[in-house]
Amino acid sequence: MSEQVEFRNVSFRYQEDAPRVLKDVDFSIDRGEWVAIIGHNGSGKSTIAKLMNGLLFAESGEVRVSGEVIGEENVWDVRKQVGMVFQNPDNQFVGTTVRDDVAFGMENRGIPREDMLRKVPESLKAVQMEAYEEHEPHRLSGGQKQRVAIAGVLAVAPDYMILDEATAMLDPKGRQEILETVRNVQQESDLTLITITHDLNEIVAADRVIVMNEGEVWFEGTPREVFSHKEALSRIGLDVPFVAKLTEELRSQGVHVKEEPLNHEEMVEELWNLRSKM
Amino acid sequence: MNNSMIIGQYVPGHSLIHRLDPRTKILIIFFFVITVFFANSVWSYAILTAFAIGTALATRVPLSFVAKGLKPVWFLIIFTFLLHLFVSRQGDILFTVLGFPFYEESLIQGATLSLRFFLLILFTSLLTLTTSPIEITDAIESLLHPLKRIKFPVHELALMMSISLRFIPTLMQEAEKISKAQASRGVDFRTGSIKDRMSAIIPLLIPLFVSAFKRAEELAMAMEARGYQGGEGRTKIRELVFYKKDYSAFLFFLLVIAATIGTRM
Ligand SMILES: Nc1ncnc2c1ncn2[C@@H]1O[C@H](COP(=O)(O)OP(=O)(O)O)[C@@H](O)[C@H]1O
Ligand SMILES: [Mg+2]
Numbered sequence: 001m002s003e004q005v006e007f008r009n010v011s012f013r014y015q016e017d018a019p020r021v022l023k024d025v026d027f028s029i030d031r032g033e034w035v036a037i038i039g040h041n042g043s044g045k046s047t048i049a050k051l052m053n054g055l056l057f058a059e060s061g062e063v064r065v066s067g068e069v070i071g072e073e074n075v076w077d078v079r080k081q082v083g084m085v086f087q088n089p090d091n092q093f094v095g096t097t098v099r100d101d102v103a104f105g106m107e108n109r110g111i112p113r114e115d116m117l118r119k120v121p122e123s124l125k126a127v128q129m130e131a132y133e134e135h136e137p138h139r140l141s142g143g144q145k146q147r148v149a150i151a152g153v154l155a156v157a158p159d160y161m162i163l164d165e166a167t168a169m170l171d172p173k174g175r176q177e178i179l180e181t182v183r184n185v186q187q188e189s190d191l192t193l194i195t196i197t198h199d200l201n202e203i204v205a206a207d208r209v210i211v212m213n214e215g216e217v218w219f220e221g222t223p224r225e226v227f228s229h230k231e232a233l234s235r236i237g238l239d240v241p242f243v244a245k246l247t248e249e250l251r252s253q254g255v256h257v258k259e260e261p262l263n264h265e266e267m268v269e270e271l272w273n274l275r276s277k278m
Numbered sequence: 279m280n281n282s283m284i285i286g287q288y289v290p291g292h293s294l295i296h297r298l299d300p301r302t303k304i305l306i307i308f309f310f311v312i313t314v315f316f317a318n319s320v321w322s323y324a325i326l327t328a329f330a331i332g333t334a335l336a337t338r339v340p341l342s343f344v345a346k347g348l349k350p351v352w353f354l355i356i357f358t359f360l361l362h363l364f365v366s367r368q369g370d371i372l373f374t375v376l377g378f379p380f381y382e383e384s385l386i387q388g389a390t391l392s393l394r395f396f397l398l399i400l401f402t403s404l405l406t407l408t409t410s411p412i413e414i415t416d417a418i419e420s421l422l423h424p425l426k427r428i429k430f431p432v433h434e435l436a437l438m439m440s441i442s443l444r445f446i447p448t449l450m451q452e453a454e455k456i457s458k459a460q461a462s463r464g465v466d467f468r469t470g471s472i473k474d475r476m477s478a479i480i481p482l483l484i485p486l487f488v489s490a491f492k493r494a495e496e497l498a499m500a501m502e503a504r505g506y507q508g509g510e511g512r513t514k515i516r517e518l519v520f521y522k523k524d525y526s527a528f529l530f531f532l533l534v535i536a537a538t539i540g541t542r543m
Contacts, residue, residue, distance in 0.1 A: 084504075090493070106515075
């Protein structure tokens, strides 16, 4: 079976009398795929993430991970398969040193000490943090802490990794570090990757994008398809990146831009093509 | 930010005392404290004093740091001595100064009590000077392990201690940030009456508490997401091992105890 994560008509609310935060959410994610979930603040993205590893349970509908419906009885098995990185770099750093933190998930799984001592440097290497094993968290930047968090997930070799706005609290440099790390990890492993963001710039490298709005799946498609809905995107509270705005602007001036350029390089390429045709 | 404040008194180093297993240090200190109360002769005190000072020197921690650890109790040590000297009246009058009599027995008692005090504080402070807080936490967890049988939450206690150690620097950074933010809005923490200063602290404490609670909640969720289900079936990456030097230390200490007991009156 290639469908690995499935949401079937999932609805959820935090309290009995509160409005629904998710309404009939329905999508599936394939093995090895990189899916970006994007939406404005409060659109239900984190709720989706928490439903995926049993931190919350669906009110109606089904959430399946590797074919099994998540429930109270298999939640710890699911958590072994689904690694998660949260938004705040400080509030997920458990260990007093980098090594202790990377080992935390392995310790919870009862992995023998010798294996941990081998795995910790390996995982740190995958996020280019091998030189920091002895460091305490308060001597690390936000981006470095988030990379340690990713290493902690990699160390337990899950099938899925969810990054819930893992870059949102970082400066541009830290953000770049994390995006690169994620791209490397995705290329070098067969992890199914789910990155959650409210920044359209961060969906570019994903295979597929799910756009959330007010607790509903508003759109599903490739990054390029998403970018072709600029006006609608800004209507649901997402900041359209500069390149997409420029495309729009050029078109309105009668310049025929064929494809949706995703980044500066593609835009420059497109403009060269246009010029050579003129 | 002041680093020494965060990690307490710990002075990193590579001396033999630094490298001993933290459990060795705690156990030796525990029995040292008991032994001190058995000393009652000049020789037994001399042996214990030599042992304590010798150990302090062996840590190679600068004496100024050792003295800093003793600072808060100097007063008590001297006060104990003076109290005995002036208040209690036992034994023969040794000499009289300006009509005030000094008693022999009081002098001896005052001196021994102060010495005991000094030895206890000096020796116990060597633990925190040469052992990082997280090592002490590990040692406590390991030493209290037998109490698990009577359902004492040993693992939880150790986890609480290590998470506190982890978050103290974070919260201090945050407190500093908030106090700067408040100061830039004109809040004055330094001058004014006590009451004014107390009320200036409130806008510092409230945001700090709010954020600490939020952190706690998020941390608990992150721990759960990473598979934490309590101490049952957990392994540990930090390991404590008794080496030959630990056994040697115990043996040497046994000799000190034997010598102390042997020279009692
Ligand atoms: N613990 C909670 N209790 C009650 N309401 C919550 C809680 N967490 C989130 N919500 C509400 O659920 C909605 C969706 O939140 P969330 O999934 O965190 O959105 P996002 O991650 O997209 O910003 C928001 O309206 C938010 O206020
Ligand atoms: Mg969120």
